[in-house]
Amino acid sequence: MMTINRRRFLELMALSSAGLLGSRYLPAQTVTNNSSPSDSPPVLQCPTETGITVVWAVSRSATGTVEYGTAPDKLDRTAHGDIFGLKPFNSRFLQVRIDGLKPNTRYFYRTVTRPMKFEHAYSIKQEEPVAGEVFSFETSGAGTRSGTFSTINDTHNNQSTLKLLTDRLKQINSSYTVWNGDLVDSFDNENIAVEAVLRPANAAFAAQNPMLFVPGNHDYRGEWARNTPQALPAWEHNDPKDKKFGRNFVVRTGPLALIGLDTGEDKPDRHPAWAGLSYFEPYRVGQRDWLERALKSKAVASASFVVAFCHIPLFSPDPNANGGDTLEGYARFQRQANELWSPLLSKYGVQALITAHTHRFKYFPADQTRKWTQISGGGPQNTSTVIHGKAEGNTLEIIADDVIGNKELGRWQFKKR
Numbered sequence: 001m002m003t004i005n006r007r008r009f010l011e012l013m014a015l016s017s018a019g020l021l022g023s024r025y026l027p028a029q030t031v032t033n034n035s036s037p038s039d040s041p042p043v044l045q046c047p048t049e050t051g052i053t054v055v056w057a058v059s060r061s062a063t064g065t066v067e068y069g070t071a072p073d074k075l076d077r078t079a080h081g082d083i084f085g086l087k088p089f090n091s092r093f094l095q096v097r098i099d100g101l102k103p104n105t106r107y108f109y110r111t112v113t114r115p116m117k118f119e120h121a122y123s124i125k126q127e128e129p130v131a132g133e134v135f136s137f138e139t140s141g142a143g144t145r146s147g148t149f150s151t152i153n154d155t156h157n158n159q160s161t162l163k164l165l166t167d168r169l170k171q172i173n174s175s176y177t178v179w180n181g182d183l184v185d186s187f188d189n190e191n192i193a194v195e196a197v198l199r200p201a202n203a204a205f206a207a208q209n210p211m212l213f214v215p216g217n218h219d220y221r222g223e224w225a226r227n228t229p230q231a232l233p234a235w236e237h238n239d240p241k242d243k244k245f246g247r248n249f250v251v252r253t254g255p256l257a258l259i260g261l262d263t264g265e266d267k268p269d270r271h272p273a274w275a276g277l278s279y280f281e282p283y284r285v286g287q288r289d290w291l292e293r294a295l296k297s298k299a300v301a302s303a304s305f306v307v308a309f310c311h312i313p314l315f316s317p318d319p320n321a322n323g324g325d326t327l328e329g330y331a332r333f334q335r336q337a338n339e340l341w342s343p344l345l346s347k348y349g350v351q352a353l354i355t356a357h358t359h360r361f362k363y364f365p366a367d368q369t370r371k372w373t374q375i376s377g378g379g380p381q382n383t384s385t386v387i388h389g390k391a392e393g394n395t396l397e398i399i400a401d402d403v404i405g406n407k408e409l410g411r412w413q414f415k416k417r
């Protein structure tokens with residue numbers, strides 16, 4: 001165990017000295033031992049106009065806080081991550097929500113991890129706290145001139161592809177990374193969530209630009225799948241009736257609104273492979289009403305550009321394609337979600353839907369009946385894509401890059417709604 005800790009520590013320190021983890025603004029507090037309790041860089045998630053969640057992995061039992069402020073040398077506030085009076089304590093994941101922030105504002109932050117030995121209820125031993133590097137992020141909101149995003153998908157914990165993808169994400173430097181599903185083959189245990197999600201190719205890929213998780217069918221597989229909110233926290237909707245839809249989100253960034261939808265598994269709930277544990281059909285029905293409320297919300301209704309994301313395509317040009325509703329094979333598109341959600345995407349003027357799942361890059365322009373363009377990303381072994389967009393002025397431009405072939409696959413412009 002110690003060897004793994006030391007190796008991870010050395011890897012993180014190598015990244016740090018290469019500037020990959022570090023901040024340009026302030027030298028981090030020096031870590032003076034070789035058993036840093038952190039096992040990943042921080043991963044920013046669930047970004048709103050007034051809050052953000054910081055998640056990081058640890059290699060042994062620890063608690064943690066996040067120090068933050070509006071200048072790198074003035075981290076004068078602390079978020080404690082407390083729930084019902086208890087601060088976090090976990091041997092693999094720490095999660096701290098920061099609230100009460102201002103929209104469109106840059107904040108600087110660092111994690112502070114304190115290893116602890118929990119011997120029994122009346123004997124808890126604290127070790128010295130270890131501060132991480134200082135990073136910064138900007139809260140979302142309509143008040144910026146432009147809005148940007150990058151999408152990756154179907155990474156399946158392929159570390160060499162993740163290296164290419166995270167390098168490209170760093171170059172593009174979009175405000176948000178949408179990770180459009182199938183991060184793993186299956187969530188069999190917590191270590192996969194650390195390796196495949198929190199430190200993909202050892203990159204600090206979302207320490208400054210938040211990640212938006214959109215689940216794929218594989219992300220619902222494995223004995224540990226119900227524990228993914230430890231690494232991938234659920235969205236906290238304002239309306240309590242939306243609590244069930246914690247994988248759906250709306251993020252407003254300048255003139256652009258981003259919407260996340262969850263297509264769930266790729267076979268029907270009655271499929272014997274699920275042993276009766278799947279309930280995605282009612283979940284897709286529920287998301288229809290959530291989607292309509294989201295499309296009518298001020299954040300979306302007032303946006304000049306709207307892009308939606310889901311893992312399984314909603315459209316297939318093949319009339320005989322598997323719609324995920326038969327016991328044979330698996331979905332090439334999601335027929336039920338298509339019937340429920342696609343008319344709303346047309347009615348409320350969503351310009352593009354970015355999907356994944358088929359491991360083939362595809363572009364289908366809007367037509368008379370389907371008023372949105374569908375772009376599907378590639379797979380982990382060939383044509384692995386970063387699909388990135390920038391909305392500014394009267395135009396949204398979306399570009400698809402193949403990071404394995406190192407070439408551009410296409411670029412498309414969308415006029416303001």
Ligand SMILES: [Fe+2]
Pocket residue numbers: 181182216217218311356357358
């Ligand atoms: Fe998939």
